[in-house]
Structures are given as C-alpha cells and as structure tokens.
Amino acid sequence: MSYIRTQILIVACVNIGQFIDGYSVGWSAPIIPKLQNLNQSPLAEVITDTQASWIGSLLYLGSIVGPYIPSYLSNIIGRKPCLLFGSLLNLTAIILIVTTRNINMVYAVRIISGLGMGMVTVSNLVYVGEIASTNIRGIFLTSTSIIGISGTLAAYFVGSFVSYTMTGYFALLINIAHLIGLYFIPESPVYYAIIGKEMEAKSTLRYLGRVNDLNNVFESVKGTERNEANSWKAWIKIFTVKANRWSLFITLSLCTLQQTSGVAAVLFFATSIFQMAGSSIRPDLATIYIGGTRLIASMVAPFVVERAGRRILLLVSTVFCAVSLSILGTYFYLVRIESSSVIQIGWLPLFALILYFFSYEIGFGTMPSALLGEMFRGNARSIGSALSMTTAWLIGFGVATGFGTMVKAVGGDVTFGIFACSCLAAFLFTYKYVPETKGKNLNEIQEMLSR
Template sequence: MSAMGAMFTVGSIMVFSIAPYVSYRVSVYIPLAINVFHLIVLFTIPESPIFYAIQGKRKEMIAVLEDLGRPNDAEKIVSEADDLTETNTSTIKDWKELFMVRSNRKALFIVVIINVLQHGSGVMAVLFFSAAIFDMAGSNIDSNVAMIIIGCCQLMGSAVTPLFIESTGRKNILIISSSVCTISMFTLGLYFYLLFKGFPVVYTVNWLPLVVLILFFIGYDFGLGIIPNTLMGEMFTSNVRSKGSTLTLTTSWLFGFLVSTAFGAFFVTIGGHVAFWFFSGTCACALLFTIFVVPETKGKTLLEIQQSL
C-alpha cells in the first residue's frame, strides 16, 4: 500500500512538472505510460503466503515467507488457511456473512468510516484546486512551481511511512497523520477567514498557504492516505474481503466525489474558510475515531484480528 501511494505521488509530480508546458494530448500520454509501467511492476509482486497455503502450494508459501523473514510462521499460516478454507462459500452466502457475522460487520463499519473520513479530509479537492487556492491567497510563488513543491513533499511523506509502520504501528501513525491534517486545514481556514474579513496581516504572510499545504500533504501521505486501505486488507476474512473492499471503496470514493464537486462552489460563494474548517473537522473526526474505535493490527494474524473484533 505504501508503494502504491508513492507511485501515485510520483505520477502526480511528473504531471505537475510537464503538463503546464505541453499540450493536453501529451499530458494524457504521460500518465498512460506511468500506468503501463505500474502494471508491469505488479507482475513482479508475489502472492501472499496465505494464498499459496489455501492453494496447497507449500513450497511457494515457504519461499515467500523466507523472503519476508518469517520462515517460522509456516505452520501457523497453514492452520489459518485450513480455517479460512472451511469458510469459503457461495457468493450470496459471502454477502450475508459480511453483514451477519459480527467480526465482519464491525470490520466493515470501521473501514467504511475511516475511508469516508479519508476522502472527507479534502485531499482531492485541495489537490484539484491548489492553483486557484494560491491565486486567491495572493501567493508570490507561481502556482505551477508550488504544485511541484507539494508533490515532492507528498513523496517524502509516502517514502517515510514504510520505515515506521511496523515499529510504530498503524494506529499511532494514523493518529499522528490525522492530527497534522486537522491543524493544517484549521490554519488554512483561519488564513482565508482573515483574508475574507480584509485583515491586512494576511498580506505579510502570503507564503503561509504553501507551507500549510506542504504540511498537510506530508501528514496525509504519512498515514491517512495509506493506512485506511491497509486496514481493508487486514480486517476482512478472505471469503468476504473482495465484497467488503468493493463496498468500502465505492462508498468512500462517492463521498470524495461529492466533496470535490461541492468544494468549488463553496470556495467561491461562502468563502474558502468554511470549506477548510469542514475538512479540519473531518480530520478531527478521523483522529477521534482512530483513538477510540480503530484497532491496532500490527503483528497480528487474520484470526487474531477477527477474534479481537
């Protein structure tokens, strides 16, 4: 998941760097080439040990575990696969189990809410309208240059996460990330509120929106942009994982689409401060939800996570 976030950011940086200086047709070919490269890389990623165990491919399972530095987990994975194989049922029954089995139902609730809050943070809206934000803020920095700077900071956030995710834990990283996003959006909302009211002090700090957005995107890509998708793969049993993930992503991306669509109208009609404070409130909800509801999945097997749910 961290690699996917980093690749997404690398593609964004390339588009930000080249698109302002080429035609629309060329700017479409660039991400197309990136996607083709991403597809090729995906063929080099091995299947998970649990998949090989379910398929009865013990040799391949052991090879993957050795690559991961977990050769002693072979018997545990085989035992887990046996339990999961017994739960493999028809598609209709899988959908029923998603809602009727308590652990799956609670997992669905957690991942849907945290993914909705992820998209409600305003990341896509801010990314789409960053140039307009800088122009309205009266920034002295060219909007195209500012987007490149933001993209590089996003990449830094994505690159740092894999170094800490196992030692720090998913939950702690998500708490830190949500806190940074909350403070960043609140500060940006305060800036635009003072600009809306005509306070002259804002013209002396017109560099602030760029700094705040840099902090926001670093914080977002450090955890809030990655961990919710990671939880999807860790909290569902294998027979309902595809159903739960589909329902979660559909709901969260629909919410994200609505937020991004409404942002432009809000920004112009009622002021950017209202929109940014809404995003700050959503990030604060993600922070509280993480503290009180989201479980820590670091170092736990699927069965242990299911039992805790």
C-alpha cells in the same frame, strides 16, 4: 533474508500497476491544455470547458465500478487473474490514447482507465495483504501510495514535455513491464486455501518463506466456499459475521472521513486555492512544492509503520491535518475581513498546505488502505475493500465537485473549517474504534475483531 527479497520482488511487480494508476490520475492535468490547442491536439477541434470537465471526472466513474469486478471474481478465478485483468484494461486504455481521433475515444480512455484503476487498486491491496509476512506487511501495503504518487508526478513531468501520443507510448512500456511481472508472481495462498488446495498453498507459502503460516491461512478462510463470491452469501457475511462487520465499520468510516477532509478538493484545486487566497507565493511553484511534499512524506510511512504502528500514525496524522486546515481557514477568514496582517503572512497558505499534505501522507492517506489489506476474512476481503473504497471515491468526487460552490456559498474559512472538523472526527474515531494490527497475522486480526 531470502524470503524478504522474494516478497519485495513480487510486490515490486504488482506495484507497477499502482504506478499506472497514479499516471492515469495525473494524465489529464497536462493533457487538457494540449486538447485545447489545435496544434498539439490529435482531435479535429479543440475541446470545450465542459468536455474538459468530463475528461477529468470520467476516470472516477470507472473507478467506482472497477473494484466490484475483483470482488466478484477473486474467490472464483483467483487473485492473480484479477490483477492481470486490471492490467489488460489499462493496456486497452493506453492503446486508445495512442490511436485517439475523436473526443469519444478520449472519454473511453478515461472510463476504461478508471475501471482498470479500480480493479488494480483493490486487487493489489488484497493480494499484497495475503502474501506478505506479518512483520513487513504494513511496509508493503503503505508502499502503494509512494508508487501511486510517483506515477502522478511522472504524468505531470512527461505530459509537460512530450506530445499527446507520446504520453501513451511511455505508459505502454510501463504496462508491458507490469504484465510481464504479473506472469511470474504466484497465486495468493489464501485463494488456494479457499478452494481447498492444501499442497499448492503450502508450496506457495514455502516460496514466500511463510510455511509455518499454513494453519493460520486455512483458519482465516474457515467456512468459505469457492463459489460463494458469486452469490448473495458473500454479501450477507459482510454484515452477519462480527469480524467482517467491524472491519467494514472501521474501514468505511476511515475512508469516508479521509475524503471529507477535503483531500480531493485540495489536490484538484491547489493552484486555484493559492489564487483565491492571494498568496505571495506563485501558484504554479506552490503546487510543485506540494507535489514534492506528498512524495517525501509518503516515503516516511513505510519506514515507521512497523515501528510506531497503524493506530499512532493515524492519531498523529489526523491531529496535524486538523491543525493545518484550521490555519488555512484562519487565513481565509483574515482575507474575508480584509485584515492588514494578510500582507505580512502571504506565505501562510503554502505553509499550511505543506503541513497538511505531509501530515496526510504519513498516516491519514496511507493507513486506511493498509487496514483494507489487513481486515476482513478471506472470503470477504475483496467485497469489503470494494465497498469501502468505492464509497470513499464517490464521496471524494462529490466533495471535489462541490468545492467551488462551497467556497462561494460560505467562504474559504468555513469550508476549510469543515474539512478540519472531519480530521478531528477521524482522530476521535481512531482513538475509540481503530485497533492496532501491528505484529498480528491475518487470523489474529480476525480473532481480535470477533471478541
């Protein structure tokens, strides 16, 4: 149908920004070795290990702050301008990559990239959740993970074969395409409803093939004032409105458990994990296998999310994540006690991590983001998403930073056992608290959470 084609084109334009975000995440991996080689670095001196660590971590400093910009502005100036602002921040970072001459400029690249990533990610989830039809909303919201992972793999590939400066020019072309695409997309009908522009909201919904949703859209923002977002009222309503309170409880808990499952640590230190485990599989090849698994698994989620539902995917995903991390913890325990069987099962760490990432990407890695785009009332969606995501990123940063210390202090077996327990806790939390949102429009979801 034509409305589906229209929505696909709009989401494709928006998701180019998600590709840039994924590219920013993966950029540091191939770039740090270049900055440590004077023949490949644009800097006058090679960077130290401490400076390399800062290059990696500063992205997350910016990403923790970035989501609060659209949470403040989206109800004032609209969703579309927030998307454009985030893309312009990414453009600024890319220009700095091309013109880099000193380490401080590299630091600036990472901070500004983080700000852009935080803005674009939250704005994407809010916008896509508001423009998509109920029957395909889950597919669109989970597609962001595929695009982000594709961007990270592109950074690994491009950064390995071209110069430092050329990595910037590649991103520049993609970002220009993003800005051009954003120029043609419509404003969210929910924003028009917030500011009381019924004709504009109706026109946009007709363009999206959703003209029958006009009443539902206005009902979902009932009681919202345009300037509410820049006052304490918007924050108070996160906690005083029952539907918002439940939305925050569910999304914040899921995002937190997602990070305490150790995904950031496993992603950042996959090669080191294989080295520590003494696996018979080459660490660099194992890391490539894991990257391919993530991409394939993330492609599965959009095809099953509207059939199986969010809840069942989360339940299945978290169980298998717990099983895979338990297997990895058991392997480390056998290494600790110097079991002779370790020699025969050197393939086990790779099997466990492939199972973990396949399980993670089909549900645990994608569904919390999808729920962020579906829950919260229109006036609180940006703020609620920002609170959940930034808290999760902060916890993920702490888990990744403390991973090495944990392994040294309690061993790999206990560390991965703790991560497995977090996955099990996510399963129990989902079973008890997470509602099924499949097939429900945004207003119906709010009514369900208000009971």
